[in-house]
Amino acid sequence: MTDEIFDDLKGIEGPRNVQIRNPALIERLVDTGDKIVDKHSKEMPDPDVLDELERMDGFYSKVYNEVMLAASNINFDEQDIATFVRAKASHDLVGKQAKVLGIYSGCLAQLLTERNALQGKRTTIHLDGEGYAFDYLFYFARVLDTVILENFKGDEILAHVGNFGGRADTLVCNGINGYSCLLSVGSYNGRVNKAIAIDVEGSATLMSSGSDRGYVSQVLGISLKGNASLSNCAKTYGFVEQIIGVGITDASDNLSEICTLDDGAGAVNQILAVDINGSGTLNNTGNKKSFRHYEFKSYGQWNLQRSYRQRAGKSNSFTFSGRKN
Structure with missing residues (x-):
């Protein structure tokens, strides 16, 4: 994968x-x-x-x-x-x-x-912070191609990028220590192709991606520590094609509050979650219009595979199967 x-x-x-x-x-x-x-x-x-x-x-x-x-x-x-x-x-x-x-x-x-x-x-900005701090680095940048930031400390790094009708191709944060990294990218009528967080420690990583009529093709979080990671995505008519969380630990409310609000709800095509540990995972995620497909493996103390599909003009179908580790 x-x-x-x-x-x-x-x-x-x-x-x-x-x-x-x-x-x-x-x-x-x-x-x-x-x-x-x-x-x-x-x-x-x-x-x-x-x-x-x-x-x-x-x-x-x-x-x-x-x-x-x-x-x-x-x-x-x-x-x-x-x-x-x-x-x-x-x-x-x-x-x-x-x-x-x-x-x-x-x-x-x-x-x-x-x-x-x-x-x-095309422009690629690839920086290694070598442990230096820079809060709000590239804050609200509206138009970017590829930005890769590694080994920085700081809050809200690459937050609100590609908003307000803006666009970005690939945004990567690797080895970041700080809260709200990649917060609300591709929102407010903005478009982002990929938003990727790897080995990030801090709450609200990738939170609110693709919200408020925004669009993100792929939201990916790997080896994250912190509450509410990948939460609140695709709200208020936003759309995210795919949300992937792998190895999110020591936290609560991850992948929660996605596509909520029956009036003004957004949509997500697919959610994949692997090795997600902590309380409140997927809490209040989804409504009757929200999802086409999502799957889970090693969610908390369970192995789960789950799908939730909407059939046009008919009630949603829901299947659930799992076994305890």
């Missing part, structure tokens, strides 16, 4: 080493980011409040347009983004200042992606 999942990642180069080739360029990127943080932190909406989260669409657009203008004569590439991230890693900003810095990093990634697209090139 995993061989097929990672076929699209074959041929991608390893993470960028930090090499300061042009100190003056990096200094300009850092200086521009500092000015953006100072200017916009106080006016930033609160993404944790629903009404204000919806205002993030306009706020991000405003900041992005300003970054695009300020960086119009700065020619930077993936290596320069890696150097910028290292330069600002383990910063002492908190609250909205830290979030705006994260948004700025997302604007840089999007700007590079769109510049490369004009030349017919």
Whole structure:
């Protein structure tokens, strides 16, 4: 299964080493980011409040347009983004200042992606944080191709990517320590192909993927520790083709609250769960319209195979079989 999942990642180069080739360029990127943080932190909406989260669409657009203008004569590439991230890693900003810095990093990634697209090139940003911290890295980035982040510490890394009509191809977080990694990707009319979390420790990993009229083809979590991982996906007319959880331990409420809300419910084609341990797994997941198929193996103390199918114009069919280990 995993061989097929990672076929699209074959041929991608390893993470960028930090090499300061042009100190003056990096200094300009850092200086521009500092000015953006100072200017916009106080006016930033609160993404944790629903009404204000919806205002993030306009706020991000405003900041992005300003970054695009300020960086119009700065020619930077993936290596320069890696150097910028290292330069600002383990910063002492908190609250909205830290979030705006994260948004700025997302604007840089999007700007590079769109510049490369004009030349017919795809953009792969592959960074190894080597244990450094960077909360909100690439926060709310609207347009990305492939981003792979490894060995970072930080909360809400790659959160809200591809939202508000945006898009991203492949988002990978590997070896991350922090909560809400890959939170709410491909939501609010956005589209994401694959969102993948591997060896992530922290609650709410991949939570709310493909919600609010958003779309995600595949949501995959492997070796996760933390409550509510892969939960609340495909809500409010959202759609996720496939949700896969493998080896989720020491936690509760994983794969819960998926496709809830009878009015405005979303949909999922398939859920696969393997070696999920903890209470509340699949709690309140699904409604009478939600699923076409889901399967389980080694769920808690049981081996289960389960399907839940909707037949057009007829009542749902439900089958369940299992044996205790």
